[in-house]
Amino acid sequence: MAxxxxxxxxxxxPQDPDSSPHxxxxxxxxxxxxxxxxxLNQIREEQDSSLQFDFCCRAxxxxxxxxxxxxxPGLACHTLTDELPEEITLMPLPIFKLIGxxxxxxxxxxxxxxxxVESWVHTDETFDPNTDEGRMDNALxxxxxxxxxxxxxxxxxxxxxxxxxxxxxVGAVAMNRIARFMMxxxxxxxxxxxxxxxxxxxxxxxxxxxxxxxxxxxxxxxLQDQLGILRRKMGWSAVKQLFRFKx
Amino acid sequence: xxxxxxxxxxxxxxTSAYLDWLQMLTGVALxxxxxxxxxxxxxxxxxxxxxxxxxxxxxKTYMAQVGGPIIACIFxxxxxxxxxxxxxxxxxxxxxxxxSRQLRHxxxxxxxxxxxxAMIILIMxxxxxxxxxxxxxxxxxxSAARIQGGFWLVFYLILLPMVELHVGIGxxxxxxxxxxSRRHDRKKYKRFxxxxxxxxxxxxxxxxVRFLLLKT
Numbered sequence: 001m002a003x004x005x006x007x008x009x010x011x012x013x014p015q016d017p018d019s020s021p022h023x024x025x026x027x028x029x030x031x032x033x034x035x036x037x038x039x040l041n042q043i044r045e046e047q048d049s050s051l052q053f054d055f056c057c058r059a060x061x062x063x064x065x066x067x068x069x070x071x072x073p074g075l076a077c078h079t080l081t082d083e084l085p086e087e088i089t090l091m092p093l094p095i096f097k098l099i100g101x102x103x104x105x106x107x108x109x110x111x112x113x114x115x116x117v118e119s120w121v122h123t124d125e126t127f128d129p130n131t132d133e134g135r136m137d138n139a140l141x142x143x144x145x146x147x148x149x150x151x152x153x154x155x156x157x158x159x160x161x162x163x164x165x166x167x168x169x170v171g172a173v174a175m176n177r178i179a180r181f182m183m184x185x186x187x188x189x190x191x192x193x194x195x196x197x198x199x200x201x202x203x204x205x206x207x208x209x210x211x212x213x214x215x216x217x218x219x220x221x222x223l224q225d226q227l228g229i230l231r232r233k234m235g236w237s238a239v240k241q242l243f244r245f246k247x
Numbered sequence: 248x249x250x251x252x253x254x255x256x257x258x259x260x261x262t263s264a265y266l267d268w269l270q271m272l273t274g275v276a277l278x279x280x281x282x283x284x285x286x287x288x289x290x291x292x293x294x295x296x297x298x299x300x301x302x303x304x305x306x307k308t309y310m311a312q313v314g315g316p317i318i319a320c321i322f323x324x325x326x327x328x329x330x331x332x333x334x335x336x337x338x339x340x341x342x343x344x345x346x347s348r349q350l351r352h353x354x355x356x357x358x359x360x361x362x363x364x365a366m367i368i369l370i371m372x373x374x375x376x377x378x379x380x381x382x383x384x385x386x387x388x389x390s391a392a393r394i395q396g397g398f399w400l401v402f403y404l405i406l407l408p409m410v411e412l413h414v415g416i417g418x419x420x421x422x423x424x425x426x427x428s429r430r431h432d433r434k435k436y437k438r439f440x441x442x443x444x445x446x447x448x449x450x451x452x453x454x455x456v457r458f459l460l461l462k463t
């Protein structure tokens with residue numbers, strides 16, 4: 001027999017002065033292969049048209065539908081209700097600015113983070129549209145692609161103890177981004193330059209290694225490995241600079 | 248992450264890196280010390296004479312008189328360095344507590360245990376070091392007399408698990424943070440840490456019982 005699911009959903013519209021944060025309860029008959037994305041749409045269509053939540057691709061590619069599912073960050077479209085108990089509590093991601101109900105603005109945060117870590121290929125080469133694209137070893141391209149798979153959903157930031165306590169901490173997503181450019185032979189930044197961006201307590205040395213990021217990433221990016229590599233690289237970079245007498 | 252609206256540029260500094268190195272290195276030094284410490288103390292299980300001989304050797308070579316205060320300094324330095332990450336503000340404490348309860352995530356809990364045990368060890372460890380180092384030489388009979396007094400038995404029954412938890416979790420967290428443990432072997436490291444903690448607590452308890460039964 002199909003289960004009757006109970007949804008506790010956080011409701012608050014910061015735009016509306018009469019709105020106050022509270023939880024609304026909805027009930028739904030569980031259907032086969034029901035994802036939270038399907039459930040939320042059904043609730044909005046049949047029970048409350050004012051319910052706000054984000055979605056776009058429905059296939060775990062766009063990263064828009066990240067929410068706190070029974071206390072853990074995850075993608076609504078990737079989470080099937082049969083993996084969850086009968087009572088499901090949905091909250092918006094912490095840290096990011098609340099737009100309304102389950103919808104948060106990850107864009108502003110990511111934009112600011114990308115500007116901070118200068119998330120683009122730094123090169124002095126002038127672009128010549130008539131020459132062939134530079135070649136890259138396939139294995140390296142795949143390694144870079146592995147880190148490029150990030151969908152910017154914000155789950156790693158939401159699950160990070162450090163990011164939750166300290167709003168200046170850039171989070172695993174930023175370290176992953178820097179790690180990606182470090183691998184890229186087209187980026188001409190030196191370790192010292194990377195160090196200036198990420199070798200601080202707001203960057204890699206602020207990371208306390210709680211690994212919430214690693215354990216919730218819906219794309220299973222190798223965040224633990226990248227954080228470890230980055231801490232060592234940046235640590236050595238500092239030691240090398242200490243023993244370099246000519247600057 | 249806060250959106251930066253200031254116009255000044257902060258001068259690059261390597262301080263964070265050095266402090267993080269020091270935090271790790273003092274941690275490693277204390278882990279190694281605690282293991283050696285356990286060998287010295289647990290040697291009483293082989294006989295009071297064995298422990299006395301070991302202690303005598305350490306005092307004859309001035310390792311206890313000089314090494315003791317050095318360890319005390321490393322201990323305090325490690326606390327000051329690690330305290331950079333400890334939430335002392337109430338809003339931070341509330342946030343991390345709520346997040347841990349929501350996430351029910353082992354590693355986040357492990358870190359909380361690390362923070363709580365740190366505070367207890369800071370006080371009890373200092374008391375322990377003062378008591379032992381101001382009452383040299385270390386002798387099995389003296390230690391036994393203290394334990395048999397009752398107060399110190401309770402004291403060490405609390406301090407022992409605190410230290411072993413902190414050492415075990417610290418070992419695992421250094422491995423994870425500095426990339427010695429990778430995704431594929433993280434479970435192995437964690438299991439190792441659990442066994443290590445359990446074994447050391449057991450040895451510690453056996454040693455306490457031995458002191459309790461030692462004729463003074």
